Amino acid sequence: MENLQLAVSGLANGCIYGLIALGFVLIYKATEQVNFAQGDLMMLGAFIALALGNDSHIGAPFWVACAGAVLAMAALGWSLERVVLRPILGQPQIAAMILTIALGFVLRFVAGAIWGHDPLALETPIAGANFSLGGLILGADEIAAIVVTLLLTGLLFAFFSRTRLGVAMQASSQNQLAAYYMGIPVKRVHGLTWALAGATAAVAGILFASKGSIDPGTGFLGIKAFAAAVIGGFGSLPGALAGGLIVGLIEPFASRYISAGYAQIAPYAVMILVLVVRPHGIFAQVSAKKV
Amino acid sequence: MRVHFKTGYDHDIRLFPDAREALRYAALLAVAIALPVLLDDFLLGEATNVLIWAIAGMGLMLLTGHAGQPSLGHAAFLAAGCYANAILMDRFGLPFLASFALAGILTGLIGVLIAIPALRLHGIYLAIATLALSILTEDIVVLAEPWTGGVAGMTAPPISIAGVEVDRLASPDLFYWLCLAVAVLVTLGYRNILRAPLGRAFVSIRDSEISAQAMGVDPARTKAAAFGLSCMTTGWAGALMGHFFFTFNHEVFTVVISIQLLLMIVIGGLGSIHGAYYGAAVVGIVPQAINLARDAVAGALGGGAVAIPGLETGIFGLILIVFILFEPLGIHGRLVKWRLYFELFPFYRRDMFRRQRSYLKTERLR
Numbered sequence: 055m056e057n058l059q060l061a062v063s064g065l066a067n068g069c070i071y072g073l074i075a076l077g078f079v080l081i082y083k084a085t086e087q088v089n090f091a092q093g094d095l096m097m098l099g100a101f102i103a104l105a106l107g108n109d110s111h112i113g114a115p116f117w118v119a120c121a122g123a124v125l126a127m128a129a130l131g132w133s134l135e136r137v138v139l140r141p142i143l144g145q146p147q148i149a150a151m152i153l154t155i156a157l158g159f160v161l162r163f164v165a166g167a168i169w170g171h172d173p174l175a176l177e178t179p180i181a182g183a184n185f186s187l188g189g190l191i192l193g194a195d196e197i198a199a200i201v202v203t204l205l206l207t208g209l210l211f212a213f214f215s216r217t218r219l220g221v222a223m224q225a226s227s228q229n230q231l232a233a234y235y236m237g238i239p240v241k242r243v244h245g246l247t248w249a250l251a252g253a254t255a256a257v258a259g260i261l262f263a264s265k266g267s268i269d270p271g272t273g274f275l276g277i278k279a280f281a282a283a284v285i286g287g288f289g290s291l292p293g294a295l296a297g298g299l300i301v302g303l304i305e306p307f308a309s310r311y312i313s314a315g316y317a318q319i320a321p322y323a324v325m326i327l328v329l330v331v332r333p334h335g336i337f338a339q340v341s342a343k344k345v
Numbered sequence: 346m347r348v349h350f351k352t353g354y355d356h357d358i359r360l361f362p363d364a365r366e367a368l369r370y371a372a373l374l375a376v377a378i379a380l381p382v383l384l385d386d387f388l389l390g391e392a393t394n395v396l397i398w399a400i401a402g403m404g405l406m407l408l409t410g411h412a413g414q415p416s417l418g419h420a421a422f423l424a425a426g427c428y429a430n431a432i433l434m435d436r437f438g439l440p441f442l443a444s445f446a447l448a449g450i451l452t453g454l455i456g457v458l459i460a461i462p463a464l465r466l467h468g469i470y471l472a473i474a475t476l477a478l479s480i481l482t483e484d485i486v487v488l489a490e491p492w493t494g495g496v497a498g499m500t501a502p503p504i505s506i507a508g509v510e511v512d513r514l515a516s517p518d519l520f521y522w523l524c525l526a527v528a529v530l531v532t533l534g535y536r537n538i539l540r541a542p543l544g545r546a547f548v549s550i551r552d553s554e555i556s557a558q559a560m561g562v563d564p565a566r567t568k569a570a571a572f573g574l575s576c577m578t579t580g581w582a583g584a585l586m587g588h589f590f591f592t593f594n595h596e597v598f599t600v601v602i603s604i605q606l607l608l609m610i611v612i613g614g615l616g617s618i619h620g621a622y623y624g625a626a627v628v629g630i631v632p633q634a635i636n637l638a639r640d641a642v643a644g645a646l647g648g649g650a651v652a653i654p655g656l657e658t659g660i661f662g663l664i665l666i667v668f669i670l671f672e673p674l675g676i677h678g679r680l681v682k683w684r685l686y687f688e689l690f691p692f693y694r695r696d697m698f699r700r701q702r703s704y705l706k707t708e709r710l711r
Contacts, residue, residue, distance in 0.1 A: 088472075141670050142670065145673065145700075147469065148409075148415050148468070149669055149673060151415065151469060152611050152665065153665075153666060153669050153670075155608070156608065156662035156663075156666045156669070157666065158662070159658045159659055159661060159665075160662040160663055160666070162655055162658070162659070163655040163659025163660075167655075171655075270655065274600075277476065277477075277480060277600070280473055281473075281477060284474075315484060316488075318484050319481055319484050319485075322477040323481075325473075325474075325477055326477060326478075329462065329465075329466060329470060329474050330462040330465070333465045334470070
């Protein structure tokens with residue numbers, strides 16, 4: 055029973071890692087860039103929801119605040135691509151990587167300047183509600199995290215494989231120039247991808263903030279989500295979720311059965327193991343590069 | 346404009362292309378040696394800090410700028426060098442020079458060990474693996490408490506070279522000269538590697554691994570060598586850093602330091618030794634400039650000094666974004682452009698440094 059309880063809370067945490075990882079994968083799948091600022095986008099999304107919804111700030115109804123945060127983050131994602139990332143289109147991958155790291159620093163600073171560095175809690179209607187299922191205690195926030203994540207992953211997966219726009223996104227990552235020649239508006243596709251990643255980050259942020267408190271340093275969670283994305287295979291949406299769940303499950307069990315010190319290390323140890331054994335993740339899509 | 350008329354193959358790989366260039370560097374070295382006379386103790390400490398960062402920057406520059414392997418984990422190697430040096434001096438009673446040299450070699454060996462699994466990784470995967478390494482370092486230092494002192498930290502043992510005490514606080518000029526000597530030796534070694542086949546192999550791996558392989562370069566061995574040399578240099582910087590900070594614990598060498606190192610060499614200019622020094626100067630100057638500006642603003646508004654957490658990294662991030670968007674070649678690239686503008690006047694053209702854009706094809710194939 056104790057193990058089951060650990061597993062549930064691990065799954066709920068894992069879903070949030072999975073959602074952030076989903077953001078990485080979205081951008082990587084469509085633009086072949088890695089967004090190191092995804093964790094900070096999540097943090098910002100949570101703060102916007104908090105600023106709109108909490109009674110001490112604007113005090114809008116919870117669902118309005120959620121919708122507002124998702125829209126605001128989509129707009130932010132789109133404009134980041136438009137202003138910052140589009141000029142370096144066509145430059146080496148490392149340039150985009152460093153650029154997003156710098157963006158993360160700036161976002162963290164902006165959030166700190168606006169909302170301060172003390173942890174704040176998001177007021178949600180589901181806070182504190184618990185269900186008990188034959189001795190197993192399920193928090194409403196945990197159930198919400200699991201359900202929303204599964205839904206969102208399913209939707210995004212269907213979007214990428216079924217819709218015209220999704221296929222265009224995949225095409226523009228596989229060969230930018232060829233996609234452009236085939237009439238795919240590569241630049242606009244990139245902008246939409248970033249908007250989508252921003253919206254996903256907002257959802258992850260709201261779920262994370264409803265489980266605990268947030269502060270500008272929360273963005274560092276993104277590094278753990280990185281481990282998740284790598285374990286799952288960087289180009290695969292279900293892989294991102296699976297990786298997130300693996301990381302989420304490892305943590306509570308490692309801290310219960312080994313020691314709290316090793317629980318910090320465990321996700322990265324698994325990631326390094328995966329990188330050594332299967333360099334492109336469990337759901338790898340890579341074969342040897344052709345010239 | 347100067348034209349170098351080459352009459353022998355050796356001219357291509359000379360240390361200095363002509364006597365004027367050699368004189369300029371000699372003058373620079375003379376100024377650097379005379380710096381303790383020219384600056385007060387505080388500024389000299391800052392100069393020492395910049396030199397140590399420059400050594401670490403050269404370590405990462407070799408790996409990222411020349412061999413093209415991005416690393417977000419070099420703080421781990423700074424930590425390795427720092428702790429190895431301190432432990433060798435403290436526990437094994439080695440004299441500074443021996444422990445210093447050994448610390449670098451040990452860190453280099455660790456680097457090669459890490460390179461072996463990392464060799465299978467490309468680009469972002471390598472960056473992420475090294476990022477994880479950097480995160481693990483903090484925990485490893487805590488877990489290895491019997492050796493590293495864990496959370497309480499360690500104190501750098503006093504340095505004594507041939508009976509002369511070198512202390513960062515009591516004799517800042519001696520410590521500065523020590524760092525300068527290391528920096529000059531590392532720079533010379535770096536320059537010589539670039540002139541040798543190994544250095545050209547690094548650059549070929551960076552530009553195209555497949556072409557390099559076709560030319561007879563072994564990518565695995567070259568990358569391992571790049572990791573080893575890079576980590577060795579970074580380890581030396583770490584050892585000096587330990588003596589500079591005097592006390593250190595698990596919180597000194599964090600991920601932020603790793604990222605800052607990478608940002609530093611990008612701002613300085615990827616792929617040039619100069620870039621490591623320029624980047625280090627920026628890292629040294631920006632916090633001081635922010636402090637001055639903040640005091641000035643606080644004074645004008647009549648308020649006390651306000652500490653704004655995260656301001657430093659925020660401004661650092663902004664500087665970096667501006668550089669990547671407007672000057673991807675960094676400070677060194679900008680200076681080279683200006684110099685060329687005057688040398689070629691009036692024939693300099695804006696597109697002379699324009700790079701061919703390469704549109705991405707995925708490496709994920711079905």
